[in-house]
Amino acid sequence: MKSRLTRFAASVALGSALVVGAGSMPASAQEQGGELRLVVGSDIPSYDGHIESTFGMIHPIRPFYSLLIRVNPDNPSSPTDFVCDLCVGEVPKPTNDGKTYTFKIRKGVTFQDGQELTSADIKATFDKLAFPPDGIASNRKAYFAMIDSVEAPDPETVVFNLKFPSGTFIPSIAMPFNFIYSKNDLDERGYTWHQTNVNGTGPFHFVEHVQGSHVTGKKNPNYYHEGKPYLDGYTSLIAPKMSVRLQAIRGGQADIEFRGFPPKARDDLKEALGDQIEVQESDWNCVLIVTPNHEAKPFDDPRVRQALSLSIDRHQGSEYLSKIAIVKTVGGIGFPGHPISSSPEYLEKNIIGYSKDIEASREKAKALLKEAGHENLKFTLHNRGVDQPYKVVGTWLIDQWRRIGLDVEQWVQPSTPFYATLRTQKNFEVSLDFNCQAVVNPIADISKFLPSSGANYSYFEDAELESIYAELLATGDEGKQRELFAQFEKRVLNDLASQFITLWWYKINPYRSYVKGWKIAPSHYLNQSLENIWIDSAERKKQLGG
Amino acid sequence: MYTYIIKRLLMLLPTLIGAAILIFLLLRLVPGDVCLLKFGGEGSYADPQQILQCQQRLGLTDPIWQQFFDYMVGFFTFDLGVSMWTSQPVAYEIAIRFELSLQVALMATFVSVVIALPLGIISAAKQNSWIDYLVRTFSIAGIAMPSFWLGILIILGLLIGSQAWFGRPWMPPIHFQSFFVDPVHNMSQLIWPALATGYRYSAVATRMTRSAMLEVLREDYVRTARAKGLIEKVIINKHALKNAMLPVITIVGIEFAFLMGGLVVTEQVFNLNGLGKLFVSAVTQSDYTMTQALVMLVVAIFVLMNFLVDIMYAWLDPRIRYS
Known part of the structure; x- marks a missing residue:
């Protein structure tokens, strides 16, 4: 610690x-x-x-x-x-x-x-x-x-x-x-x-x-x-x-603008105004989450969900997407760098989809799909009609899944029908969802991954996950918190692959010097x-x- | 004439009611509502009880016939209701944007008419000359170029030009000040969108003026005027122009109505807090009361402009009388 x-x-x-x-x-x-x-x-x-x-x-x-x-x-x-x-x-x-x-x-x-x-x-x-x-x-x-x-x-x-x-x-x-x-x-x-x-x-x-x-x-x-x-x-x-x-x-x-601009906007401003522009950058407590609908077949099968996560090359994605979109950092379910969150080394060794050997991961993904009987799976990725970073990340994901032979189309909706689909209609197969919080408070923030949270649109139940979280919420001991947090993360990202992380957002604020x-x-x-x-x-x- | 005016006024009512029914039904076909967006639009936890309370407060859980009845009562009593997104009266939300939209529409119409009439007349009078070709190229370019795109070019041109000439980039102000409060600020913001949209609509009006003038110039009475030895200037100004104006006035009237609520993209490009931008916000926020009111406002402006154009027809052409 x-x-x-x-x-x-x-x-x-x-x-x-x-x-x-x-x-x-x-x-x-x-x-x-x-x-x-x-x-x-x-x-x-x-x-x-x-x-x-x-x-x-x-x-x-x-x-x-x-x-x-x-x-x-x-x-x-x-x-x-x-x-x-x-x-x-x-x-x-x-x-x-x-x-x-x-x-x-x-x-x-x-x-x-x-x-x-x-x-x-x-x-x-x-x-x-x-x-x-x-x-x-x-x-x-x-x-x-x-x-x-x-x-x-x-x-x-x-x-x-x-x-x-x-x-x-x-x-x-x-x-x-x-x-x-x-x-x-x-x-x-x-x-x-x-x-x-x-x-x-x-x-x-x-x-x-x-x-x-x-x-x-x-x-x-x-x-x-x-x-x-x-x-x-x-x-x-x-x-x-x-x-x-x-x-x-x-x-x-x-x-000044406080929310943040994509990298290209920062570069354009710097090019036009040089040292009249100051730039501050930071990891951002927001992340896009891939959310399979467990009520839609074959996404009720954890092997299919694990295959989807395994096929994503987050490390290469970070390198290239960070040049065009407001995403950058590879991380687990907790804000990267927070004492309670998993380190990059831990994630690489213990969590599926974080290995740098992407070829091995994709072979494993193909094997899992074959085992589940869905080698040439076709499905639709539901996404929100917002460019930064939803549509950029959605397009990237489709390319990642194509590399293991999946045929994925994107279904983009404006915000109101997008949330209606997630919350009331539930007629999607896999969707991008969003977890964005103010104060970095990982124990509270990860409640998003809890089936009973009211904000989880994967539609599943898991007593073990609920039990780990209940214990995590009620403990004041930092060591114990870290242990339970890791258990929770492993349950979400590995065992259930109930949802999985894409890349954490990256905040770029250019402003007048x-x-x-x-x-x-x-x-x-x-x-x-x-x-x-x-x-x-x-x-x-x-x-x-x- | 008076009977005609009264009849036309009465005919406006079914048009307005039809539009009101249509917009009410169409809005409710889109899944989701303002409460879902408001309490969970940033991906946050959305308490279903809280969403339900919000829906109840806004009457969204009432039976559809009840919602329609309330809406029609409001419609007939001129009560536009309260915005579902901001909780402010819809009439207030529209009122604070109306001045800007009206000013842009008037300025753009002015730009359009000032460009279109002389060019259209010259083009017709000098048919198939190099002037005619130049005017036609200019007007086709205007039709081909969306006004928002021209707006983007204007902003980029101002930024680049001001940096090159004055050493620091400048763009028009992005918030509105009334002409009566700060005329310099007001004009430096609104002149650019007026030029961008005015040019676009002048192109349509120029072509209409040209073709109407060409048609009129081939009429027997124009030939008679020429045979009498009248000079061309008098023939065009006194005999041809007034008669050629009928279709042009129709176009300008419809354009003006469109400009009042239809500058959706141009308002975004110049960040004008007008009715078009409000329209976009209301639709994306599923703000039913606001969207309904704005649609009805635009419909009302359109039918009113059509009505005024019809009345002007009768004034311009004394042969036109309606029974």
Whole structure:
């Protein structure tokens, strides 16, 4: 475990090294003032973080709100570094055998409308998230299954009582969607008021939202992190087409885009603007998963599913696809590089489809298909009508399967019918599915592979898998967690081949070099409060004029 | 004439009702709904109870006849409802985009008419000359070139040209400011899509103007005018042009209606927050209320434009009277 942690720390350091210049300036060099113009590729369904799951809401709205704790904005590439936001001091260690967490809350924090924040607001927020009343949606209720109760014994203390010790509690509390709302707003204005109204304690105050166009925010003069935010304000411009977002940065109409561009876009920008463009890159906590429908023959046969996984050359795919698509890293079911996840060496030796001897793997795949009586299998790969990276990866998979004699066609659907096919119609043979999470929280993230999760579209049952996960969820011991995690992974990818991993996504953020202080995180949902960002006005003037 | 106008107005109603029924039924044939997309569109866990609650709240679990009844009640009471995606009133969502779409449509129509009329007339007057060939090549190129593609070329041209000439690349603004708030920002954003779409539609109108003028110039009364010794300028402007305008006005009217809601791709290319972009979002998000309202708006604009064109026919050609 120690060597794994050392390796992980080294990889974090390496990741940080890719962040050229960002955040490395002394505090005195950070310039106050200016306005950031960011482009977002999605519209805002509502302002309510508790029910939304899109970056289209997080990027423009997150700066208006605070969290109880958060991923360290000075070290967001680390998936295990959490710091207090509205609480004070260090993130608390659990007491009562890992079942009680006590947070001390900041004094003097005010909402945009002037209400003072107390622990009652934190309790009301997490009560809404974990125990929403009938008819009230909470999109992350399942993440808080370990919470027994939340108490606010005095205005500056919040106590979370857990049903069992859990390694997923802290990452779940730090999720960027857990906006802290005012208890008074919830009580007086109702539980749906925040869908269409904003009242937060974040670094910026809400000014305006024109649907389909832009959101503007101005500096919160009473912000509790001293000296921050540096910016006077920001405008979040909505631009669904990637080419518009890219050209907007090139043509001086926007400064940054936080979701990420494919490699070709990065290269085009660098070619056009040279050192006026800064680039940060990172592994991304998103992955495309091949999902065979176990209710459709012959995909009820594990040998057929194993053959599909064995025939995929992930290592070569990584090399070539990373030049044209937002995928790169070969990994198992857990975020690559996380201490609990399997190492590349382990995967290569122990998990089917990860060997570098692809010819041997494909021979084995052919033998399995022959044994199952499906040597010349024909089937349809169901895919989502989104280029990056769905259609690119789907086309690559078809080519991989053709190499063992399979005849595969692609069936592409727009998002709404795509999810209807997966969830309600179930009339697909093999589909690409998607697991994309905010805070890196592998134990919670792998629930996607659990038949009972509600988000698994392979349609099968396996008591052993459920039992391993139940044990994993309830253990606080890191060594035991790692052991159970590996068992779970082996069961999913080897024994059942119930679903299998393609390649992990790779995040590439090119932006104007006068934007300073932002650090990339392994998720496009994280580190979006904008409070660390500042504008080098001299450099901006040099690049844009006036 | 008044009886005709009243009859035509009454005939608009069945057209609108027919379109309303059709769009209601077609939307519900597509599998999936806004709740499925909203709560699980990013591949996340989607609580079936939560999806059901959302569907109940939006009336998607009601029997289809009940949904249709509610929709028709809204239709007849001018209540467009609330967007299923944003929870904002549909009327508000449309209103904030209407100004932009109207301005682009007016500017593009202006560009189209300014190019089409002189070119079409010159082309007809100088039939089979080099000028005629040049105009015909110009108009065929316009028809062959989709306006969104021309839009992409314009943006790339601006980026490359501005970098080459001024040392820094420039592209038009990507968010809308009303002309009455910031006219420079407004025009520097909208002039380009107006040119791209205006050129495309001018090509159709140029060809229509040319062929209508050629037809009129062969009429007996034009020959008589020439025999009387009138100069060509007077013959064209006073005698031929007004009569040649009937098909041109039809084309321009239909184009204008199309521009109001049909600039789907061009709006995406220039990132215009107009009705076309809203249309795309509403369809991809399975936002039934918004899609229905937008379809009905476009249908209403089309039937209204047809109606106005018919009325203008009667004004332009006094022989046309409807009983």
